[in-house]
Amino acid sequence: xxxxxxxxxxxxxxxxxxxxxxxxxxxxxxxxxxxxxxxxxxxxxxxxxxxxxxxxxxxxxxxxxxxxxxxxxxxxxxxxxxxxxxxxxxxxxxxxxxxxxxxxxxxxxxxxxxxxxxxxxxxxxxxxxxxxxxxxxxxxxxxxxxxxxxxxxxxxxxxxxxxxxxxxxxxxxxxxxxxxxxxxxxxxxxxxxxxxxxxxxxxxxxxxxxxxxxxxxxxxxxxxxxxxxxxxxxxxxxxxxxxxxxxxxxxxxxxxxxxxxxxxxxxxxxxxxxxxxxxxxxxxxxxxxxxxxxxxxxxxxxxxxxxxx
Numbered sequence: 001x002x003x004x005x006x007x008x009x010x011x012x013x014x015x016x017x018x019x020x021x022x023x024x025x026x027x028x029x030x031x032x033x034x035x036x037x038x039x040x041x042x043x044x045x046x047x048x049x050x051x052x053x054x055x056x057x058x059x060x061x062x063x064x065x066x067x068x069x070x071x072x073x074x075x076x077x078x079x080x081x082x083x084x085x086x087x088x089x090x091x092x093x094x095x096x097x098x099x100x101x102x103x104x105x106x107x108x109x110x111x112x113x114x115x116x117x118x119x120x121x122x123x124x125x126x127x128x129x130x131x132x133x134x135x136x137x138x139x140x141x142x143x144x145x146x147x148x149x150x151x152x153x154x155x156x157x158x159x160x161x162x163x164x165x166x167x168x169x170x171x172x173x174x175x176x177x178x179x180x181x182x183x184x185x186x187x188x189x190x191x192x193x194x195x196x197x198x199x200x201x202x203x204x205x206x207x208x209x210x211x212x213x214x215x216x217x218x219x220x221x222x223x224x225x226x227x228x229x230x231x232x233x234x235x236x237x238x239x240x241x242x243x244x245x246x247x248x249x250x251x252x253x254x255x256x257x258x259x260x261x262x263x264x265x266x267x268x269x270x271x272x273x274x275x276x277x278x279x280x281x282x283x284x285x286x287x288x289x290x291x292x293x294x295x296x297x298x299x300x301x302x303x304x305x306x307x308x309x
Contacts, residue, residue, distance in 0.1 A: 031043060036084075113161065199278055202271060216236065275289065
């Protein structure tokens with residue numbers, strides 16, 4: 001069974017903290033988590049609260065992205081159905097907080113700004129407004145409208161992004177390098193049990209593979225547009241590849257011995273990130289990459305460099 005997690009940075013996610021800063025709203029979240037989807041009247045009855053109180057607090061939770069709602073026809077008019085978005089919420093400060101002798105350089109790369117690609121079908125791209133080009137036609141990945149992409153998927157192959165090596169420009173030494181992105185497997189329709197080996201490489205060097213457990217469509221992604229069919233991929237897992245002097249880690253777990261020294265970053269003016277599914281993958285289950293406007297995190301592909309002056 002898949003679970004959805006939200007990591008909240010207190011410096012950036014003020015609306016989420018506001019959403020949690022109320023005993024009433026916490027009770028609503030707990031009720032939805034335990035009971036599943038409920039309408040406003042059901043919530044009011046279960047918590048013995050006025051409907052007006054529930055309605056106003058539901059609006060705050062929806063604005064914060066902590067619940068999602070949909071309108072359904074009722075016996076008299078319409079009713080608002082509320083769904084819990086996350087199973088667990090964690091409040092954490094970003095690891096890369098600058099101190100006196102270090103700096104964090106962060107660059108966000110829009111999903112459609114890849115500089116090279118080689119993909120096989122089924123494949124496709126979507127903006128928040130609709131499908132880009134033709135589905136299952138690899139040449140569509142060269143369409144100029146790819147710059148608007150918020151979701152891309154393919155079966156095998158890769159997309160590659162070129163980030164500026166701002167640490168080299170600033171003449172700073174890189175202590176750690178981290179890539180953050182929302183990913184899942186890709187299967188026609190969805191399946192939570194559909195493993196796929198997703199490999200990341202930097203400047204032509206494979207740094208490590210993470211096996212996605214599945215293609216998630218049990219509920220709509222927090223930011224996924226309403227026009228996108230519910231039978232399609234809805235959200236992924238927010239994964240972090242972190243490369244240090246001692247090796248490469250995914251979400252803190254060491255997965256390979258490839259270190260910063262192996263990447264020879266001092267000689268490169270750019271950092272080329274390649275994300276894909278290799279032809280010889282043990283679990284060739286495809287890939288979805290979620291960007292702004294899709295999934296549960298509404299973020300681009302993020303590069304963070306922790307540097308020492």
